[in-house]
Amino acid sequence: MKVEAGHSPTSPVSIHDLTVAYNRKPVLWDVDLDIPEGKLIAIVGPNGAGKSTLIKAVMDLVPKASGKVMIYGNTFKKQRKLVSYVPQRESVDWDFPIDALGVVTMGRYSRIGWCKPVRKIDYKRAMDALERVGMSDYARRQISQLSGGQQQRVFLARALAQDSTIYFMDEPFASVDAATEKAIVKVLSDLRSSGKTVVVVHHDLQTVREYFSHVILLNMRVVAHGRVEDIFTEENLKKTYGGRLTLLSEAVERMARH
Amino acid sequence: MIANHSISDSRVSLPSLEQIVQVLTLEEYNTRVVVLGVMALGTAAGLVGTFLILRRRALTADALSHATLPGIAIAFMVMVALGGEGKNLLGLLIGAFVFGCIGVLAILGIRHTTRLKDDAAIGIVLSVLFGLGLCLLRIATELPNGNTAGLNGFIFGKAASMVANDALTMGVVALGVAIVIGILRKEWTLLCFDEKFGAVQGWPMLWLDVLLMAMVAIVTVIALQSVGLVLAVAMLIIPATSARYWTTKISSMLIAAAIIGCLSGWLGGITSALIPRMPTGPIIVLICGFWFIFSFIVGPVDGLIIRQITRLRLNRRISMQHILRAMWEVSEDTETSQFSIEEIVYVRSWSKRTVSKLLRRCEKLHFATRVSAKNWRLTQKGSAEASRVVRNHRLWEVYLITHADIAPTHVDRDADMIEHVLGRDLVAKLELLLETPALPKSPHPVGEQQ
Amino acid sequence: MSWSIIDTWIIIIGALCAAGCAIPGTILVLRRMSMMGDAISHTVLPGIAIAFLVTGSRDPTAMLIGSVAVGLLTAFLIQGIQSLGKVEAGASMGIVFTVLFAFGLVLMRQAVDHVDIDPDCVLYGSIELAWFDQEPDGLGIPRGAIVNSVMLLANLFVVLLFYKEFKITSFDPALAKSQGIQPSFMHYLLMTMTATTAVAAFETVGSILVVAMFIVPPATAYLLTNRFGMMFVFSIALSIVAAALGHLSAITIPTWFGFSGTSTAGAMAVATGVLFIVVLLVSPNQGMISRLWRRLSVRILVIREDILGLLWRLEERGQGKMLPIQLSEAIGTTELSVRMALLSLKKRGSVSKTASSWSLTERGRTNATKLVRSHRLWEVYLDKHFPQDTHQLHHAASRLEHVTTDAMESNLGHAEVDPHGSPVPDEE
Known part of the structure; x- marks a missing residue:
């Protein structure tokens, strides 16, 4: 009767029985998932379905109530060099006294190491990353003077400067201009062709087919996941967006209150 | 001093040129000690304050400085009990440091275990520990061989009681702070700008945060003697906030804050030496305040005029x-x-x-x-x-x-x-x-x- | 300990003062503006100093007006610097109140030859000497008691008058505005109240300890109740207790160690802190102990139900008896907790023991059926909603079964067999 889902050592991200609760309200409950390697994967689901929480829990940014996450068969702590993160734009103070290049070099900090200053090569890498998102002209611009889309591209460049294998992006397409959208899509396809795994929290159902190869439909639990052609069906979407499963949320909420 | 002033007589006797020269050249021992000491303090506070402001922790620092009072009183009592004279500055400052840290931990504890928010947690720690400090201070005055005169000076600051060694300590601390900031600038920038990103990269954000607050505690502690614990927080936050109106780069902001802090210290030290009945600490804070108003109005970055x-x-x-x-x-x-x-x-x-x-x-x-x-x-x-x-x-x-x-x-x-x-x-x-x-x-x- | 009428009056005055502070304090804490109370209480000092320098006397009315004016100026400047100067709220407060306080200290020092404002008084207040200040004479009531009762009554009056307005603006300023209640008016009304209260309390407990009176009792009350109105009641009650406790400990505790006593105002602040810690530990809803207890009892409940479910399934397969050690292995917990759970089940008449094995009673079977059914x-x-994770079904369901209410179960629908093919038992 009891089946243990094993962790696949080849999967870039393997999630097992993951439960996360915020202020006693469960956001994710018993999520089980193996993410395929080298694909562009969208996480799709209604508001409050736990999309951002899922990637945050993978990166140990929110405490897990239970469950395990493995990155290529090892814990996140041991594998964090492989992971890049593009947080939501609103998560930082854009009045901070720093320029775009300064933000992007942050992606190099862990390579530079403790206490050492930023080297020339790091600035060069950061500039390359800015170039890739079409922002090299704005390198010395203070970040508050950038438009929302440009800020998003700076965040993307910072992740690129890290040069890792797995990328987590939290709603990178949220309210950006056309130029930024185009730049992000280009970066995504570049990343895919160089074999990286990209997991994107996405809110726009219209563009899923166009931008991504795989999709995870999420509503507190995984409703379905797999290739876009197979999974992104009207029936599955109805299941995902058909309102919260009130009975389950009620039960899980009671559980969390304990 | 002068007994026969009438109330309406708010005349301030102007110092003579000779006096001014004497003060400016730091000829007199006392002036020299105070001015050099507060200049070092202003520099250190400006540097640490920059990160404190960027981390949005201004009021936590206020609670921290108030929380040092019971530490001072307890250190005094312990030293008297051990047969010392009680007013060993280093001992008092260690006590202050320990309680400053306890205060910060208590704030974090209240925030994590209750549904109270930051503001209430800070207010509780600040007022209760300060109250405890006042109680203990009152008790300490009754210790048989303790001479508590001057302990009160830590509350509002008493720069006049500084000696050469104190100024030296301040200088060493300022230098130490500058070195630590030089080394950890990159890490603290990450902490203040995007903590989560740093955490994903594997930086020990919690320890960087603790280290930053420890720096704040050290600077607060050396500010106690000259500025006093009620106003110590001003030295940390005002120069740094003023610096934001002059630059959009963190390195220049550090320099600007250090300069503003240092200048305020210098001007404050000199003013209080020149004009009678000018307490050093409050004067320094007032000068910081003028710097802030000046920067707020004419600063090229988001200043009122621009x-x-x-x-x-x-x-x-x-x-x-x-x-x-x-x-x-x-x-x-x-x-x-x-x-x-x-x-x-x-x-x-x-x-x-x-x-x-x-x-x-x-x-x-x-x-x-x-x-x-x-x-x-x-x-x-x-x-x-x-x-x-x-x-x-x-x-x-x-x-x-x-x-x-x-x-x-x-x-x-x-x-x-x-x-x-x-x-x-x-x-x-x-x-x-x-x-x-x-x-x-x-x-x-x-x-x-x- | 020798008690005198002076001590009685100290407690009365302290309680009146603390209760008066608790009223605006409650709203400050609820609005997450506690530190505004701190900022404003600091600026009482420059207010008094300015009033003194302008009028040249210690006229209480002038001092009240001066302090309230500076208090409002503080609130105004903090807001202004925050919005015009793009400065974070905390830093803005820190700048304004330290500069004004420093200004007050300088003024006081300048006037030191003419004034008898004692820096100690700023810190400690003068509650110990309040009895001797009887003006108007002959009533036998100290002035401090009159001042503080007036303040308490005025605060009560304002809060009762604007009760629902404060409630709505604290909870949802946008909604308030849409209903024609100006949040900014309520804000400055609160600031006026805070400033007035700070001035009145200043004399009693000193400018910094006022902050304890403002913040700590309401914060404590916040851990005790979820209701707006009750917060006021609890805050006032707590602050009265803190005042009494504070003075008592100020005159007793130090004597145990051979000292004569300590500052009453300081001890009152500490007492508010002690009450806070006590409530933090034992509060029925938010307290740490009750939370710990609840977690523990849920764990035992889960083990109890797991035992019932296990025994039921064994019966289904024709067994039905088990040793505690076997049970603990099957459930995956320690033998000790299984034994404890078994004892509690036995007390409820759900299981019985033959030899050293345990089995279900009739009553236990009914409960177990229900559990297995859900x-x-x-x-x-x-299985219906998340078809892809069949391998997890059992695991998930065995956690959900413990929290299923009857209402939930009736909503789960009907089925003959579960996805693994086992029959779903009917309710008995």
Whole structure:
């Protein structure tokens, strides 16, 4: 009767029985998932379905109530060099006294190491990353003077400067201009062709087919996941967006209150 | 001192030139100690304060400094109990440091275990530990061989009690702080800007945070003697906040904050040496306050004046564009391309005075000329400029009607608001999008707008 | 300990003062503006100093006006610097109150030859000497008691008058505005109240300890109740207790160690802190102990139900008896907790013991049936909505079964068999 889902050592991200609760309200409950390697994967689901929480829990940014996450068969702590993160734009103070290049070099900090200053090569890498998102002209611009889309591209460049294998992006397409959208899509396809795994929290159902190869439909639990052609069906979407499963949320909420 | 002052006599006796020179050259031992000490303190506080401000922890630092009081009292009692004289500065400061850290931990504890928010947690720790400190201080005065005179000085600061060694300690601490900040600048920048990203990268954010607060505690502790614990937080936050109005780079902000802190210390030290009955700590804080007001008003980054100027410039550009558009639209309808002020007034809801003022500015810029006593005409240059402005406006109108579904009756006003703030590249995009001829016709009758 | 009428009056005055502070304090804490109370109470000092320098006397009315004016100026400046200067709220407060306080200290020092404002008084207040200040004479009531009762009554009056306005603006300023209540008016009304209260309390407990009176009792009350009105009641009660406790400990505790006593105002602040810690530990809803207890009892409940479910399934397969050690292995917990759970089940008459093995009683069977039923219904439900994770169904359902209410179960629907093919038992 009891089946243990094993962790696949080849999967870039393997999630097992993951439960996360915020202020006693469960956001994710018993999520089980193996993410395929080298694909562009969208996480799709209604508001409050736990999309951002899922990637945050993978990166140990929110405490897990239970469950395990493995990155290529090892814990996140041991594998964090492989992971890049593009947080939501609103998560930082854009009045901070720093320029775009300064933000992007942050992606190099862990390579530079403790206490050492930023080297020339790091600035060069950061500039390359800015170039890739079409922002090299704005390198010395203070970040508050950038438009929302440009800020998003700076965040993307910072992740690129890290040069890792797995990328987590939290709603990178949220309210950006056309130029930024185009730049992000280009970066995504570049990343895919160089074999990286990209997991994107996405809110726009219209563009899923166009931008991504795989999709995870999420509503507190995984409703379905797999290739876009197979999974992104009207029936599955109805299941995902058909309102919260009130009975389950009620039960899980009671559980969390304990 | 002087007993026979009347109340209304608020005269401050001015120091003589000789006195001023004596103070400025730091000839006198006491002045030298105090001035050099508070300068070192101001520098250190400016440096640490920069990160404190960027981390948005101003009030936590306030709680920290108030929480040092029981530490001072307990350290004093312990030292007396051990047979010491009780007022060993190092001992007192260690006690203060320990309790400062306890205070910060208590704030974090309350925030994590209850549903109270930061503000309440800070207020509770600040007031209760300060109360405890006052109780213990009162008790300490009754210790048989303890001489508590001067312990009160830690509350409001008593720079006069400083000796050379104290100033030296301050200097060493300032140097230490500067070195630590030089080493950890990159890490703390990450902590203050994007903690989560740093955590994903594997930086021990919690320990960096603890280390930063420890630095704050150290600076607070060395500020106790001169500035006092009630005002210590001012040294940390005011120079750093003022520095933000001068630069948008973190390295220059550190330097600016250090300079402002150091200068405030210097000016404060000198002022209190020159003018009688000027307590050093409060004077330094007041001077910091002046720096803040000065920076707040004239600073080139978001300073009050610069913001007013930008706004005025924008307003000016907008009214210039409005008058150009009005002149264009009015002359479009006439044979002679001439128009009177009244016609402009009719088109725009401006007063006659505003219109003639704007027309005079147009004349200066060679956009318009006066052809007769009543009539004006656009020059060639003005025509070109006006047609550009009108074109932008109408492109926006068309865009808003076709793409944003805005009623033609409202479109004029909406386009008005948008067109002034957007640049050339957007206009180019708009042209591409709309594939419009050189100058679209106005989608609404000109001159009937409100 | 020798008690005198002076001590009685100290407690009365302290309680009046603390209760008066608790009223604006409650609103400050609820609005997350506690530190505004701190900022304003600091600026009482420059207010008094300015009033003194302007009028040249210690006229209480002038001092009240001066302090309230500076207090409001503080609130105004903090807001202004925050919005105009793009400065974070905390830093803005820190700048304004330290500069004004420093200004007050300088003024006081300048006037030191003419004034008898004692820096100690700023810190400690003068509650110990309040009895001797009887003006108007002959009533036998100290002035401090009159001042503080007037303040308490005025605060009560204002809060009762604007009760629902404060409630709505604290909870949802946008909603308030849409209903025609100006949040900014309520803000400055609160600031006026805070400033006035700070001035009145200043004399009693000193400028910094006022902060304890403002913040700590309401914060404590916040851990005790979820209701707006009750917060005021609890805050006032707590602050009265803190005042009494504070003075008592100020005159007793130090004597145990051979000292004569300590500052009453300081001890009152500490007492508010002690009450806070006590409530933090034992509060019925938010307290740490009750939370710990609840977690523990849920764990035992889960083990109890797991035992019932296990025994039921064994019966289904024709067994039905088990040793505690076997049970603990099957459930995956320690033998000790299984034994404890078994004892508690026995007390409820759900299990019985023959030899050293345990089996279900009739009553236990009924309960167990219900559990297994909801377990298997959950499996059906989950299978329907999340079809891809069949391997997890059992695991998920065995956690859900413990929290299923009757109402939930009836909503789970009906099924004959679960996804693994086991029959779903009917309710008995």
